[in-house]
Amino acid sequence: MAGKTSCYRWLMRTTGTVTISLPPELAVEVDRLAHQEGRTRSELLREAFRQYAERRRRWDQLFAYGQERAAAVALTEDTVVTAVKSLRSRSRRKPTR
Numbered sequence: 245m246a247g248k249t250s251c252y253r254w255l256m257r258t259t260g261t262v263t264i265s266l267p268p269e270l271a272v273e274v275d276r277l278a279h280q281e282g283r284t285r286s287e288l289l290r291e292a293f294r295q296y297a298e299r300r301r302r303w304d305q306l307f308a309y310g311q312e313r314a315a316a317v318a319l320t321e322d323t324v325v326t327a328v329k330s331l332r333s334r335s336r337r338k339p340t341r
Contacts, residue, residue: 264289 266274278288314320 274285274288277283278285281288283291
Protein backbone atom coordinates (compact mmCIF):
# COMPACT_ATOMS: atom_id res chain seq x y z
CA MET A 245 0.00 0.00 0.00
CA ALA A 246 2.83 2.41 0.69
CA GLY A 247 3.74 2.46 -3.01
CA LYS A 248 0.20 3.38 -4.06
CA THR A 249 -0.03 6.24 -1.57
CA SER A 250 3.10 7.94 -2.87
CA CYS A 251 1.86 7.47 -6.45
CA TYR A 252 -1.39 9.31 -5.72
CA ARG A 253 0.47 12.29 -4.36
CA TRP A 254 1.38 13.19 -7.95
CA LEU A 255 -2.25 13.08 -9.07
CA MET A 256 -3.54 15.95 -6.93
CA ARG A 257 -6.47 17.87 -8.37
CA THR A 258 -5.93 21.37 -9.70
CA THR A 259 -9.60 22.27 -9.26
CA GLY A 260 -12.01 22.36 -6.37
CA THR A 261 -15.48 20.90 -6.31
CA VAL A 262 -18.57 22.98 -5.58
CA THR A 263 -22.01 21.46 -5.33
CA ILE A 264 -25.01 23.63 -6.22
CA SER A 265 -28.75 23.03 -6.28
CA LEU A 266 -30.78 24.24 -9.24
CA PRO A 267 -34.51 24.26 -9.86
CA PRO A 268 -35.37 21.49 -12.35
CA GLU A 269 -36.14 23.89 -15.21
CA LEU A 270 -32.79 25.64 -14.76
CA ALA A 271 -30.95 22.31 -14.63
CA VAL A 272 -32.61 21.33 -17.92
CA GLU A 273 -31.53 24.66 -19.43
CA VAL A 274 -27.93 24.10 -18.25
CA ASP A 275 -27.91 20.67 -19.87
CA ARG A 276 -29.47 22.01 -23.08
CA LEU A 277 -26.93 24.81 -23.41
CA ALA A 278 -24.00 22.57 -22.54
CA HIS A 279 -25.08 20.07 -25.19
CA GLN A 280 -25.72 22.83 -27.75
CA GLU A 281 -22.25 24.30 -27.17
CA GLY A 282 -20.46 20.97 -26.90
CA ARG A 283 -19.37 21.64 -23.32
CA THR A 284 -19.70 19.88 -20.02
CA ARG A 285 -21.90 21.34 -17.30
CA SER A 286 -18.75 22.29 -15.42
CA GLU A 287 -17.27 24.14 -18.39
CA LEU A 288 -20.53 26.01 -18.98
CA LEU A 289 -20.95 27.00 -15.33
CA ARG A 290 -17.27 27.98 -14.97
CA GLU A 291 -17.64 30.33 -17.94
CA ALA A 292 -20.90 31.72 -16.56
CA PHE A 293 -19.23 32.45 -13.23
CA ARG A 294 -16.19 34.04 -14.91
CA GLN A 295 -18.48 36.38 -16.83
CA TYR A 296 -20.51 37.18 -13.71
CA ALA A 297 -17.37 37.88 -11.67
CA GLU A 298 -15.95 40.16 -14.40
CA ARG A 299 -19.20 42.11 -14.72
CA ARG A 300 -19.40 42.42 -10.96
CA ARG A 301 -15.79 43.65 -10.80
CA ARG A 302 -16.48 46.29 -13.47
CA TRP A 303 -19.70 47.37 -11.72
CA ASP A 304 -17.82 47.72 -8.42
CA GLN A 305 -15.16 49.84 -10.15
CA LEU A 306 -17.82 52.05 -11.73
CA PHE A 307 -19.62 52.47 -8.43
CA ALA A 308 -16.35 53.36 -6.66
CA TYR A 309 -15.57 55.91 -9.39
CA GLY A 310 -19.02 57.47 -8.95
CA GLN A 311 -18.52 57.70 -5.19
CA GLU A 312 -15.11 59.37 -5.68
CA ARG A 313 -16.52 61.89 -8.15
CA ALA A 314 -19.49 62.65 -5.90
CA ALA A 315 -17.20 63.19 -2.92
CA ALA A 316 -14.93 65.44 -4.99
CA VAL A 317 -17.82 67.82 -5.69
CA ALA A 318 -19.56 67.32 -2.32
CA LEU A 319 -22.55 65.67 -3.97
CA THR A 320 -24.92 63.86 -1.63
CA GLU A 321 -27.95 61.68 -2.22
CA ASP A 322 -30.15 64.51 -0.95
CA THR A 323 -28.75 67.01 -3.46
CA VAL A 324 -29.35 64.52 -6.30
CA VAL A 325 -32.94 63.89 -5.18
CA THR A 326 -33.55 67.65 -4.95
CA ALA A 327 -32.07 68.23 -8.43
CA VAL A 328 -34.13 65.45 -9.98
CA LYS A 329 -37.35 66.75 -8.39
CA SER A 330 -36.57 70.25 -9.61
CA LEU A 331 -35.92 69.11 -13.18
CA ARG A 332 -39.05 66.97 -13.22
CA SER A 333 -41.24 69.81 -12.00
CA ARG A 334 -39.78 72.16 -14.65
CA SER A 335 -40.42 69.65 -17.42
CA ARG A 336 -44.06 69.24 -16.30
CA ARG A 337 -44.64 73.01 -16.53
CA LYS A 338 -43.55 73.22 -20.18
CA PRO A 339 -46.49 72.96 -22.55
CA THR A 340 -46.19 70.29 -25.22
CA ARG A 341 -47.08 71.08 -28.78
